[in-house]
Amino acid sequence: MLETYISKLVDNIPLSKKNQREKIDIILDGGLFNGSYLIGALYFLREMEKVGHIEVDKLSGCSIGSLACVLYTADLLDLTTEIYNMAIDQFKKTTHLEVVDDILSKIRKKLPRDICERMNGRVFITYYDLKKGKKVIKSKYKNKKEIMDVVKRSCFVPYLIDGSFMHKERYIDGIFPYILPKEEGKRILYLDLLGYDKITHIISVKNEKTNFHRVLSGLLDIHLFYIKEKPTLMCSYVDEWSLVRQTYHFILKKLFEIFVFYNIYFYFLIHKYILTREVLEHLNSNSFVQIVVDFLKKANEKFLRYFCM
Template sequence: MLKTKLLDELINNIDIAPPTQPELIDIVLDSGAVNGGYLIGCLLYLKELEKKGYIKIRKISGSSIGAVCGFTYICDTLELYDDIYSNSRNDIICNLNLKKCSKMLKTFIYNQSNDFYTKFNNRLYIAYYDINQKCDICTYNYSSNKDLYLKLRYSTFLPLLINGNLSMNNKCDSCIPKPFYEDNKVLFINLTTYKKLFTAINVSSKNSMYKILHGIIDIHQFYTTGDKTELCSYINNWSFYDHILFRLRFIITFILKYTLALFIDLQKHYNDNNDKYKSIIINYMANLFRNYVLLVQI
């Protein structure tokens, strides 16, 4: 279990009683590769608040690791993230791929009851990028455990790093979650900060405990003071500057994903016309050799 003495003490030190009706909150979880530990720390804190009647989490939106962490929150298995990280860390270091992460997630989901997927319908919003349509897709209804797993795979598929391919079924990581714009509070947990970007692909730690503790402390400060922190903010309270930054990030990721889609289209076109292009190149090289080697005037 990831629950710590620190978490218990912080929750018990909240100096206000739970409200008569829990406060409704939606959550948006950011992308961040192996920085999911920060998200798990925040979610552990929120889970305790929910158990004690302070809040009620209605729905969660996420992309990449944010989608996986949202998944673990809804099925109440937050420790699954650290299990996956700890057991796949050596594979990431030695083989530079995330195959084992995907395999462990698949095994967990496929071992659940046949109706396991239903608890995520209209609660877990998973964002991924569709290369054929060249746009982001956000899905929140699932038809089976396999469908749920595939959507999580699409959202976490990093080109070249999973299995050496550029995409999975022409889908890949969207790099940005779909935000909610609701009347109730919408909590955004941000991993795209200057400090966090440098640790997004760092797996030097054997487990995620440092990042988890950091997440717990950050969200405790946010919840008890109401002030924006490095990780946490309410989208409802975003300034014009915050909205511009998020929109700028959307534009940058769109350009990167669109470039990837064009590259895949170009690669497919080349493969389909490989013999034709080879013939053109061979004729071109033959002409160069004829004109500048065989027929050159000495």
């Protein structure tokens, strides 16, 4: 049924858009459960590409956007309902997302044999390497296992995934995606998940039984973008950004990213050079420290259950 609606929406775009096979790059924002909005938009773009209205060249993403990049490239968007339900079920039970390993394993089994050829030089995934103290932009992949590991690095929000601060004691979420450079003859489409209408839904799934309304919202947003040929809250062309949007993306978001990264990096250094194993063992044996830690854990869980579930 969804395919029928998507086809009708694509048929509704202006004739000028149908008659040109526009070449585009896509940048997919991060935003945890807001990733369902991306899926709706990607369904629309996949249909646009299928009927020859556009040609998608490169994709860039971080966090849930990196997973969406892989699913689009592998033509596995239809897996999203199943993996979303897996994530939501565990999040509501435990307030964590250890199930991410099962999700990535399920996706890995369905990846086509030529997935590395499809992704190399075309799919850009960002994450932070705390050991090197820098942001990494990955676009070359050796095999399916490496692809899934890179996605996990990009999606690894400290303490949220499995209670650990880092993946493999060094990697964390990329925070914001790499903005691809402009190339002649191509447009760059940015899908933003941090607009004022969506930012509060990043980890809030309160009263939501499925993600279908988010998928539909993303689908209708990008349809509106194409038929009105104007930016929406989620969709915009990078080369058409107003001064306000440029300030937001290139200055404000960058300052926020620097602030977040250096706070995390500072904690990483403290954990590495001050909170040694001996110090941690001593702190863990201290009853007052244990009371404080338990209180913070319970307060965090109560907050998530009350406001987000």
